[in-house]
Amino acid sequence: MGYGAGMSQRPLGFGIWGTGMIAEFHAKALAEIAGAKLVAAYNRSPAKGRDFAAKHGVAFAETPEALLAHPEVDIVCLCTPSGDHLAPALACAKAGKHVVVEKPLEVTLARCDELTAACVKAGVTVAGILPRRFGAGAVALKAALDAGRFGQLTLAGALIPWWRTQAYYDSAAWRGTFALDGGGAAMNQGIHTIDLLLWFLGAPKRVSATAGLVAHDGIEVEDIATGWIEFANGCRATLASSTACWSGTGFPAEIRIHGTTGAAVLRDDKLTAFEFEKPLPSDAAFLAPTSEGGGAGANDPKAIGHAWHRSNLEEAIAAIRAGKQPAVNGAEGRKAVELILALYQSAQAGGEPISLPLKQDPVLRPLGVKKA
Numbered sequence: 001m002g003y004g005a006g007m008s009q010r011p012l013g014f015g016i017w018g019t020g021m022i023a024e025f026h027a028k029a030l031a032e033i034a035g036a037k038l039v040a041a042y043n044r045s046p047a048k049g050r051d052f053a054a055k056h057g058v059a060f061a062e063t064p065e066a067l068l069a070h071p072e073v074d075i076v077c078l079c080t081p082s083g084d085h086l087a088p089a090l091a092c093a094k095a096g097k098h099v100v101v102e103k104p105l106e107v108t109l110a111r112c113d114e115l116t117a118a119c120v121k122a123g124v125t126v127a128g129i130l131p132r133r134f135g136a137g138a139v140a141l142k143a144a145l146d147a148g149r150f151g152q153l154t155l156a157g158a159l160i161p162w163w164r165t166q167a168y169y170d171s172a173a174w175r176g177t178f179a180l181d182g183g184g185a186a187m188n189q190g191i192h193t194i195d196l197l198l199w200f201l202g203a204p205k206r207v208s209a210t211a212g213l214v215a216h217d218g219i220e221v222e223d224i225a226t227g228w229i230e231f232a233n234g235c236r237a238t239l240a241s242s243t244a245c246w247s248g249t250g251f252p253a254e255i256r257i258h259g260t261t262g263a264a265v266l267r268d269d270k271l272t273a274f275e276f277e278k279p280l281p282s283d284a285a286f287l288a289p290t291s292e293g294g295g296a297g298a299n300d301p302k303a304i305g306h307a308w309h310r311s312n313l314e315e316a317i318a319a320i321r322a323g324k325q326p327a328v329n330g331a332e333g334r335k336a337v338e339l340i341l342a343l344y345q346s347a348q349a350g351g352e353p354i355s356l357p358l359k360q361d362p363v364l365r366p367l368g369v370k371k372a
Contacts (some may be wrong), residue, residue, distance in 0.1 A: 011037040012317060013072035015097075017064065017088050018080035019043040019052035021301065022102055026077045027056045029310035036317055042067040064088065068095035075100060075320065082188070083107040083180035089115045093122035098320055100313065102129045103191050105333035107182030108361045112337055116330030127316035127326040128333030131308030132192045133199055134315065135269030140286045141257070145200055149276050150259030153235035158197045159254045160190045161245035168301070169219050170371060176219025177370050184221030186211070186340045190241030193253040195336040196266075197237060200257060204339055204356050206230040211347035211367070215244035218371030227343050239343070
């Protein structure tokens with residue numbers, strides 16, 4: 001779906017498919033983006049869909065077909081459960097609509113690949129939502145890595161010590177299932193930080209992991225996962241992601257990166273360490289005060305703000321207008337899914353190292369039984 005001169009100047013119309021919690025962040029972000037306009041929404045629960053549409057002053061589409069037939073809808077944000085991204089994306093591609101897909105892109109590699117291939121075949125863009133890439137701290141760290149300021153990368157770590165209540169998992173039938181949530185602490189919560197680790201360090205070579213269900217009942221997936229990753233560039237990294245770590249205010253997700261000439265610590269989007277053998281005068285401007293509490297989304301998935309989503313969407317819109325691939329395209333969105341699936345495969349094999357890339361999707365065994 002291309003854009004002529006007239007279309008490239010008018011606001012791009014957005015539809016939202018799925019009006020749960022995360023859809024609110026899309027709607028708020030779109031309201032602040034010049035050249036974008038939310039025009040319609042669909043939810044399989046008519047009452048919830050109508051409430052969302054009324055709140056945001058947009059049309060409610062009674063069916064998916066009505067959403068895709070809306071004359072002003074150019075792009076659709078898929079805010080459905082993780083394992084229900086493929087079918088809506090295929091429908092959007094068939095209708096010639098560009099697609100913005102919430103994380104994860106899908107829950108298996110086969111489904112990720114089918115989604116991306118359908119969009120490519122239809123000539124529409126697929127953009128993933130991995131918004132932590134767009135924070136100022138993450139961008140500064142990526143630029144320093146790309147400039148070689150860390151020398152040989154040696155050691156890294158990612159820590160996501162978060163908390164989710166039992167009520168969170170009980171709030172929806174799809175939560176905590178492999179089929180629709182894709183996994184637990186790694187696939188749902190940790191994926192943002194895992195994506196950043198891959199963005200910073202490049203292709204992983206081998207992984208080994210453990211995973212368990214230790215603090216929740218009635219779910220299939222892990223609430224704690226730990227492991228190590230060996231990267232193609234020689235760097236080694238540790239990973240720990242959990243939804244079983246209570247704290248009063250919620251600790252930030254953290255990434256530490258060390259090399260032979262540099263070191264950095266990124267907490268959420270705040271660089272609390274940014275040190276180099278050859279410092280630059282501008283380095284100090286990126287530093288933020290050290291803070292342990294108040295992590296974005298750490299204790300409450302709604303407590304993240306929408307600024308990162310806005311930046312993610314702005315970049316995707318600019319790419320679509322220019323006829324270019326967005327920064328988080330289908331191939332980029334697939335990377336974190338693959339690493340997490342490899343972690344799960346290793347954990348279910350007793351920590352056996354798994355080589356990447358994966359040749360096929362692993363068969364995952366539930367750790368528990370989802371409550372009816």
